Amino acid sequence: xxxxxxxxxxxxxxxxxxxxxxxxxxxxxxxxxxxxxxxxxxxxxxxxxxxxxxxxxxxxxxxxxxxxxxxxxxxxxxxxxxxxxxxxxxxxxxxxxxxxxxxxxxxxxxxxxxxxxxxxxxxxxxxxxxxxxxxxxxxxxxxxxxxxxxxxxxxxxxxxxxxxxxxxxxxxxxxxxxxxxxxxxxxxxxxxxxxxxxxxxxxxxxxxxxxxxxxxxxxxxxxxxxxxxxxxxxxxxxxxxxxxxxxxxxxxxxxxxxxxxxxxxxxxxxxxxxxxxxxxxxxxxxxxxxxxxxxxxxxxxxxxxxxxxxxxxxxxxxxxxxxxxxxxxxxxxxxxxxxxxxxxxxxxxxxxxxxxxxxxxxxxxxxxxxxxxxxxxxxxxxxxxxxxxxxxxxxxxxxxxxxxxxxxxxxxxxxxxxxxxxxxxxxxxxxxxxxxxxxxxxxxxxx
Amino acid sequence: xxxxxxxxxxxxxxxxxxxxxxxxxxxxxxxxxxxxxxxxxxxxxxxxxxxxxxxxxxxxxxxxxxxxxxxxxxxxxxxxxxxxxxxxxxxxxxxxxxxxxxxxxxxxxxxxxxxxxxxxxxxxxxxxxxxxxxxxxxxxxxxxxxxxxx
Numbered sequence: 001x002x003x004x005x006x007x008x009x010x011x012x013x014x015x016x017x018x019x020x021x022x023x024x025x026x027x028x029x030x031x032x033x034x035x036x037x038x039x040x041x042x043x044x045x046x047x048x049x050x051x052x053x054x055x056x057x058x059x060x061x062x063x064x065x066x067x068x069x070x071x072x073x074x075x076x077x078x079x080x081x082x083x084x085x086x087x088x089x090x091x092x093x094x095x096x097x098x099x100x101x102x103x104x105x106x107x108x109x110x111x112x113x114x115x116x117x118x119x120x121x122x123x124x125x126x127x128x129x130x131x132x133x134x135x136x137x138x139x140x141x142x143x144x145x146x147x148x149x150x151x152x153x154x155x156x157x158x159x160x161x162x163x164x165x166x167x168x169x170x171x172x173x174x175x176x177x178x179x180x181x182x183x184x185x186x187x188x189x190x191x192x193x194x195x196x197x198x199x200x201x202x203x204x205x206x207x208x209x210x211x212x213x214x215x216x217x218x219x220x221x222x223x224x225x226x227x228x229x230x231x232x233x234x235x236x237x238x239x240x241x242x243x244x245x246x247x248x249x250x251x252x253x254x255x256x257x258x259x260x261x262x263x264x265x266x267x268x269x270x271x272x273x274x275x276x277x278x279x280x281x282x283x284x285x286x287x288x289x290x291x292x293x294x295x296x297x298x299x300x301x302x303x304x305x306x307x308x309x310x311x312x313x314x315x316x317x318x319x320x321x322x323x324x325x326x327x328x329x330x331x332x333x334x335x336x337x338x339x340x341x342x343x344x345x346x347x348x349x350x351x352x353x354x355x356x357x358x359x360x361x362x363x364x365x366x367x368x369x370x371x372x373x374x375x376x377x378x379x380x381x382x383x384x385x386x387x388x389x390x391x392x393x394x395x396x397x398x399x400x401x402x403x404x405x406x407x408x409x410x411x412x413x414x415x416x417x418x419x420x421x422x423x424x425x426x427x428x429x430x431x432x433x434x435x436x437x438x439x440x441x442x443x444x445x446x447x
Numbered sequence: 448x449x450x451x452x453x454x455x456x457x458x459x460x461x462x463x464x465x466x467x468x469x470x471x472x473x474x475x476x477x478x479x480x481x482x483x484x485x486x487x488x489x490x491x492x493x494x495x496x497x498x499x500x501x502x503x504x505x506x507x508x509x510x511x512x513x514x515x516x517x518x519x520x521x522x523x524x525x526x527x528x529x530x531x532x533x534x535x536x537x538x539x540x541x542x543x544x545x546x547x548x549x550x551x552x553x554x555x556x557x558x559x560x561x562x563x564x565x566x567x568x569x570x571x572x573x574x575x576x577x578x579x580x581x582x583x584x585x586x587x588x589x590x591x592x593x594x595x596x597x
Contacts, residue, residue, distance in 0.1 A: 033522075033561075034522075036559075037559060037560055037561040037562060038556075038558060038559070038560075038562060041554060041562035041564070042554070042562075042564075045512075045562070045564040046511070046512055046520075046522050046561075046562075047507075047508045047509070047510075047511030047512045047520070047522075047564075048508075048511070050511045050512075050520050050522070051508060051511050110506075110508050111505050111506075111508070112504055112505025112506060112507070112508050112509060112510050113505065113510075114510045114511065114518065114519055114520075117508060117511075148454065148458065151458075170505075172493060172497075172498045172501060173483065173484065173488055173493060174488070174501060174515075174516075174579075174582070174583050174586070175483045175487055175488050175586055176480060176483055176484070177501075178516065178518065179476070179479060179480065179483065214454060217454055218452065218453070218454040218457050219457075221454065221457035221458045221460070221461045222452075222457050222460075222461075224461055225457070225460055225461040225464055225465070228461070228464070228465040228468060229464055229465070229468055232465070232468040232469060232471075232472045233468060233471065233472055233475075235472065239479065240589060240591070241516055241517055241588045241589055241591035241592075242516050242518075242586075242588065243483050243487035243488055243516075243586040243587055243588055244479045244482065244483060244487070245478070245479055245482045245487075246589055248475075248479070249589070251475070315591060315593060316593060318517040318591065318592075319514040319517030319518065319519070319521065319525065320521065321521060323521070324521055390596050390597075391592065391593045391594065391596070392593070394594040394595070394596045395596060396524070396596050397523075397524035397525065397596065397597060398524065398561070401561070
C-alpha cells in the first residue's frame with residue numbers, strides 16, 4: 001500500500017463481505033423454500049427473502065466497486081484521495097441506508113419495481129452517497145496522473161451513478177415503467193458495470209503479470225468499446241414483449257449476439273496477459289480469481305445469455321428458470337468473482353502483510369465456482385422442461401413446477417456449496433492471521 | 448498492427464463510437480415511448496383505478512414472486528395474461544370477484560404447496576388491482592406469452 005488513504009478501501013471491503021454473507025444466506029433460504037414451500041411462509045414470505053437476496057447483492061457489489069476505486073485510483077493517480085473523511089461519510093450513509101432498507105422490508109415497507117424496492121429516503125441516501133463518491137474520486141483523478149484504467153473506471157462509475165436517476169422515475173403506464181426501469185437494470189449490468197469490471201481486471205493484470213502498461217491499456221479500450229457498442233442497443237432484448245415496437249426484436253437479437261464479444265475478449269485478454277507476463281506474483285489466489293472471473297463471466301453472461309437472447313428463442317424461454325440460470329452464473333462470474341479477486345489482491349496490502357492463506361482462499365474459489373456451475377446446470381435443465389411443458393404443451397405454471405422438485409433439491413445442494421465457499425472466503429480474508437499450510441520437508445538434492 | 452491501432456486511436460474509437468450508439472439509442476427510445484403510449488397500451492384507458500392498482504401491486508412487491516410480462520421472480524405464475532386465463536378479460540366485475548375470492552383464500556396452508564401471503568387490501572384497492580391486471584393484459588406484447596398458461 002503506497003498511499004495511506006487507500007486504507008479506506010478496507011472498511012468498504014469488510015462491509016461488502018458482511019453483506020455478501022447476508023446475500024448468500026438469503027439465497028440459500030429462498031432455495032430451501034422451493035424445496036419446502038411452507039417454510040416461514042407466515043412470518044417471512046418468499047418475496048421479502050428474495051428482495052433481501054437481490055438487494056444485498058447489488059449493494060455489496062457496488063460497495064466493492066467503490067472500495068476498489070478508493071484502492072486503485074490513488075495508486076494510478078499517484079496521490080492521496082481528495083478527502084478520506086468524505087469517503088467514510090459516504091460509507092456511513094450507505095450502511096445506514098442498507099440497514100434501513102432491510103429493516104423496512106422486514107416490516108413490510110417496500111416498493112414494487114424489482115431490485116429498486118428501497119424506500120424513497122434510502123434512494124435519496126444512495127443518490128447523496130453517489131454524489132459524494134463522484135466528487136471525491138473525480139477530484140483525486142483530476143489532480144493526478146490520468147491512465148486508461150482510471151479513465152475507463154471513472155467513465156463507468158459516472159454513468160452508473162447518473163443512471164440511478166431512473167430509479168426515481170416511475171411512470172403510471174406499466175410499459176413505460178418497464179422501458180425506463182431497464183435504463184438502470186440493463187445499462188448497469190450490461191454496459192457501465194462492464195467498464196468497471198474491465199478497468200479493475202486491467203489493474204489486476206497490470207499488477208499481477210507485469211505486462212507493459214501500454215499493451216494493457218490499448219486492449220482495455222478495445223474491450224470496453226465492444227462492451228458499449230453491443231450493450232447499449234443490446235438493451236433491445238428486454239424490449240421484445242413489454243409493448244415496445246417490433247423492430248426491437250431485430251435490433252435486440254443482433255446487438256445482444258455481439259454482447260458475447262467483450263466477455264470473450266476479457267477472458268482472452270486475461271489469459272494472454274498471464275501467458276505473456278513474466279512476473280511471478282506471490283498472490284496466486286488473486287490470479288485464480290481474476291482468470292476464473294473472466295472465464296465464468298464469458299460462460300454466464302456470454303454463452304448462457306446468448307442461449308436465450310434471440311427473439312425466436314426468447315419467445316418461449318422468457319421468464320423461465322433459463323433466465324434464473326443465466327442470471328446466477330452471469331452475476332457470479334462477472335461481478336461477484338471480480339470483486340472477490342480485488343479483495344484477494346488488496347487485502348494483504350491493506351492489512352500490511354504478505355499474501356497468505358492462499359490455500360483456503362483457492363478452496364473457496366473451487367467450492368463457490370463448482371456450486372454455481374452445478375446450480376446453473378440444474379436450473380438450465382429445469383428451465384428446458386418448464387419451457388417445453390408450459391410454453392409448448394400449455395400446462396399451467398404450478399402443475400409444471402410440481403414436476404421440477406428434483407431439480408430444486410439439487411439446486412439447494414449446490415447452494416450449500418456456494419454458502420460454504422463464501423464463509424470460507426470471508427474467514428480466509430478476515431480471520432486467519434498466518435499461513436495455515438506448513439511447508440513440506442525440503443528435498444535434499446544429490447542423495 | 449501496432450501503427451494501425453495505437454492506444455489513442457483505440458480510445459477515440461471507444462468514446463466516439465459510444466456517443467454514436469447512445470444517440471441512436473436515445474432516438475429509438477423516444478420513438479418507442481410514443482409507440483407505447485399511442486399504440487401498444489391504448490386499448491384501455493389509463494384510469495384512476497388502474498393507477499391505484501399499479502400502486503397496490505408495487506406496495507406489496509408482487510413482482511418478487513410473480514412475473515408480469517415475463518419479468519420478476521419465477522416463484523409464482525405469470526400475471527400479465529391472468530385475466531385472459533381466467534376468462535374475465537372483458538368483464539370488470541367478474542375480474543374483481545374472482546381476484547378477490549382468490550386472494551381472500553390465501554394463504555392456503557396446504558402442505559408442500561407454495562404459499563401466497565395474506566394481504567390487507569380494501570375493496571377499492573382490490574378493484575384497482577383487478578383493473579390494473581386487465582389493463583396490463585390488453586398491452587400489445589407482440590403476442591407473448593405463446594399460450595394462456597403464461
